[in-house]
Amino acid sequence: MAAAGLSFDVVSIEKPDDVNVIIGQSHFIKTVEDLHEAMAGVGPHLRFGIAFCEASGACLVRRSGNDGELVPLAVRNAQAIGAGHSFVILLRGGYPVNVLNAVKLVPELCGIFCATANPVDVLLAVTDRGRGVIGVIDGVPPVGVETDEDATDRHNLLRQIGYKL
Numbered sequence: 001m002a003a004a005g006l007s008f009d010v011v012s013i014e015k016p017d018d019v020n021v022i023i024g025q026s027h028f029i030k031t032v033e034d035l036h037e038a039m040a041g042v043g044p045h046l047r048f049g050i051a052f053c054e055a056s057g058a059c060l061v062r063r064s065g066n067d068g069e070l071v072p073l074a075v076r077n078a079q080a081i082g083a084g085h086s087f088v089i090l091l092r093g094g095y096p097v098n099v100l101n102a103v104k105l106v107p108e109l110c111g112i113f114c115a116t117a118n119p120v121d122v123l124l125a126v127t128d129r130g131r132g133v134i135g136v137i138d139g140v141p142p143v144g145v146e147t148d149e150d151a152t153d154r155h156n157l158l159r160q161i162g163y164k165l
Contacts (some may be wrong), residue, residue: 011124029057050089
């Protein structure tokens with residue numbers, strides 16, 4: 001059997017600044033429904049869109065969600081990634097920390113590449129068979145080391161947004 005050619009691609013995730021993104025991989029057509037149930041089960045205040053790239057059968061981008069802006073945006077991002085069994089969740093009205101445990105408990109979930117509000121680039125390997133996510137670039141590189149004042153600001157922020165007492 002001849003070795004397949006290999007190239008690389010980068011897809012920048014399109015999302016508004018107030019939206020978080022979770023990108024992962026799963027393995028079964030019911031993923032989109034299970035992810036929807038996991039997200040909705042966290043709380044009715046969450047707004048989200050989900051898209052899942054089916055890797056066999058009809059090979060469709062499956063979609064779900066409760067936000068008319070975020071569902072089609074998740075679909076566009078999933079189409080741009082185009083990697084089998086990958087999924088994109090766009091989230092508004094909460095943080096990934098609010099939903100990650102529920103998402104991780106979805107039985108067919110294989111892994112999560114990122115969960116962030118930062119700008120994200122998805123790194124893809126491309127062969128004759130298809131595309132696969134090999135990693136993500138999440139945000140920007142550090143520009144220094146936290147000072148005592150920075151640590152105080154971090155502690156205050158976590159308390160301000162309700163994550164610490």
